Amino acid sequence: MFSKFYEWYEKRHDYARDWLSKNDGEVVGCFCSYAPEELIYAAGCLPMRVLGSHEPQDVTEPHIFGMFCPFCRDVLAQGLKGRYDYMKGIMIAQSCIHLRQSFTSWRNHVPVDYSFYLYMPNKVQTEHARSYYAGELVKFRDSLQKWRGREITDDALRETAELYNENRRLMHEVYDLRKQPNPPISGREAMVMVASSFFVDKKDHNAELKRILPELKSRTPDRECGARLMIVGSENDDTEFIKMVESVGATVVVDDHCTGSRYFWNSTQFNGDIMQDIANRYIDRPPCPTKDWERRDRFPHVLKLAQEFNVDGVITIQQKFCDPHEGDMVPLKEYLNSNDFPTLFLEFDVTVPLGPMRIRVEAFLEIVGEEELF
Numbered sequence: 001m002f003s004k005f006y007e008w009y010e011k012r013h014d015y016a017r018d019w020l021s022k023n024d025g026e027v028v029g030c031f032c033s034y035a036p037e038e039l040i041y042a043a044g045c046l047p048m049r050v051l052g053s054h055e056p057q058d059v060t061e062p063h064i065f066g067m068f069c070p071f072c073r074d075v076l077a078q079g080l081k082g083r084y085d086y087m088k089g090i091m092i093a094q095s096c097i098h099l100r101q102s103f104t105s106w107r108n109h110v111p112v113d114y115s116f117y118l119y120m121p122n123k124v125q126t127e128h129a130r131s132y133y134a135g136e137l138v139k140f141r142d143s144l145q146k147w148r149g150r151e152i153t154d155d156a157l158r159e160t161a162e163l164y165n166e167n168r169r170l171m172h173e174v175y176d177l178r179k180q181p182n183p184p185i186s187g188r189e190a191m192v193m194v195a196s197s198f199f200v201d202k203k204d205h206n207a208e209l210k211r212i213l214p215e216l217k218s219r220t221p222d223r224e225c226g227a228r229l230m231i232v233g234s235e236n237d238d239t240e241f242i243k244m245v246e247s248v249g250a251t252v253v254v255d256d257h258c259t260g261s262r263y264f265w266n267s268t269q270f271n272g273d274i275m276q277d278i279a280n281r282y283i284d285r286p287p288c289p290t291k292d293w294e295r296r297d298r299f300p301h302v303l304k305l306a307q308e309f310n311v312d313g314v315i316t317i318q319q320k321f322c323d324p325h326e327g328d329m330v331p332l333k334e335y336l337n338s339n340d341f342p343t344l345f346l347e348f349d350v351t352v353p354l355g356p357m358r359i360r361v362e363a364f365l366e367i368v369g370e371e372e373l374f
Contacts, residue, residue, distance in 0.1 A: 001215060002189050004208050008196035009239075012048070015199055017086055019046050026088045026113075026148075030198075031075065031103045033258040034093040034120055034291075036137060038164055038268075038278055041202070042156040043144040049198030050075050050084065051237055051259070056351060057081075063105040069319040070350040071235050072098040079110040089114035089147070091140075093282070094122065096290050096324050114147045116140060124283045124291045134279040141275070154274045161268040161278060167202045168264040170209040175261065177216055178253045179309055184219035187231070187252025188242040194260055195237045223251075227368050230306050230341075231255040232332070233317035234325045234348065244354045245315070248362050254309040256302050257317075262286045289324035298328075299335050306341050313342045313368040315361070320349050342368055 008015055016027050025044040030037065037047035052074025059080045060073045078084055090112050092103040107115045119136050121129045141152050174193060177184055197205045226249040231242075237259045242252055255261055268281040292298045306314060314336055318325045333343045344364040346357055 001212060001219075002192060005189075005192045005196045008200050008205075009192050012196075012199035013083060013086070016046065016048060019201060020086060027084075027086060028089040028091060028114070029084060029087045029106075031090065031092040031099055031106075032095040033263045034095065034282055034285075034288075035091060036093065036118070036140070036278055036282060038157060038160045039137065039141055039144060039152065040091070041163075042152045042160040043148045044150065045089065045144075045148070046201060048087070049259075050078065050090075051195075051198070051235075052350065053078060053083075054238060054240075054351060060105075063109060064101050067321050068098040068101060069234070069322045070348070071319045071322075072096075072102040074350050075099070076102040076105050079106045084110075088112055089116075091116040091118060093118040093120040096322075098321070098323070116143050120282070122290055123293065124287065125293070125295055125297070129283055130276065130280055133283060134273075134276045137275050137279050157274045157278065158270065161270070161274065161281075163202050163206070165267040167197060167206050167209070168267050170206060170213065171197070171264045173213055174209070174216065175254065182221055182225045183251060183253055184216050184221050186221075186223075186242075186246055187229075187255075188239050188246060190252075191237065191239055191242055191255075191260065194263060195239075197264075198259075225253075226250045227312045227365050228253045228310055230302075230309065230311040230314045231257065231260070231317060232302055232314055233257055233329075234319040234322045235259050236317055236348065238348070238352055240354065241348075241352050241357070244358055245361055248358060249365055250361070253311060254305050256286065256298075256305060258288055261305070262288065289328045292328075296328075296331070299332060302332070303336065303339055303341075306336070306339075311341065313344065313364060315344050315346060315364070317346050317348055320347055 027046045027048050028040045029050045030047050031050055040047040052071055057074060057077035060076045064073055064076055090106060118140050121132055145152055229250050229252050231252055236257050245252060266285045268277050270277055286301050287298050316329055318329055336343050
């Protein structure tokens with residue numbers, strides 16, 4: 001049932017090369033989920049999130065601090081090893097300092113024809129953020145037009161925004177199924193469905209979602225749900241980790257991370273000025289810690305997800321040395337615990353030690369099970 005999504009996820013480079021052979025455009029690598037993909041797509045290009053390989057790597061040390069997070073180092077390694085050699089453009093919307101260094105090192109050491117650093121405000125909660133960011137998007141559009149030699153019209157942007165909204169609506173339908181007492185979709189399957197959308201033309205992804213949704217709605221799972229878990233924290237597209245968690249008596253029913261629900265959770269609202277509308281969408285999306293101050297608006301959002309999906313416990317994950325999430329983990333744990341949601345903290349590296357983590361997850365499930373008795 002999910003073979004196409006797994007194929008896209010595992011053979012993302014094959015898909016990109018095939019797309020290039022059929023379209024008069026380029027592939028543009030995006031280093032963060034805050035990248036306004038609508039502008040890239042409207043320029044006739046394929047936006048593609050750059051992710052790592054979950055393999056040990058030894059090529060980044062001359063280019064990036066060893067105490068930067070393993071995800072950003074893994075991302076840079078993919079460029080240095082030539083795995084994205086078909087990618088002629090890269091861009092980043094201002095993110096954490098670690099990923100910004102990956103982008104800068106890529107731009108300096110990996111051949112590309114085009115690069116753009118988009119100055120998105122980190123303090124999105126200020127009254128000036130919306131108008132400022134809309135102005136930065138205009139600069140990005142001008143830059144893309146110059147590179148591609150074609151105009152990006154407001155009508156093209158509206159059409160693209162509607163296409164992306166459709167994908168977000170369809171993914172919400174998928175996630176809503178996970179609210180059921182015995183969800184017809186596992187956490188690993190849901191993760192692959194979201195992650196594959198980073199690499200695939202949204203027209204193709206939407207078509208596959210429309211095909212599979214009727215089957216999902218009538219699907220009877222061949223496994224018991226077990227404990228209902230939520231995953232919260234740093235970037236995570238480690239399908240083997242989710243597979244392990246779900247093999248010991250649990251189901252991941254919802255998440256809050258940038259390779260999951262935060263990527264698609266809110267949609268563009270059309271109010272007239274399409275550049276401002278797109279800017280508002282990214283300003284208003286469920287924030288990552290780099291965009292969540294002084295208020296911590298993210299915490300009530302995480303709590304609401306935990307309540308709506310009726311979770312029994314929350315696994316909080318942090319990429320090693322991930323400063324933004326490290327600053328959030330202690331208060332988030334206290335916040336969730338005070339609202340009767342037990343938590344387990346796990347620290348991730350490029351490769352995840354599944355054996356030791358399995359023991360910790362099993363112990364956590366015992367605690368969750370004991371709490372359910374009272």
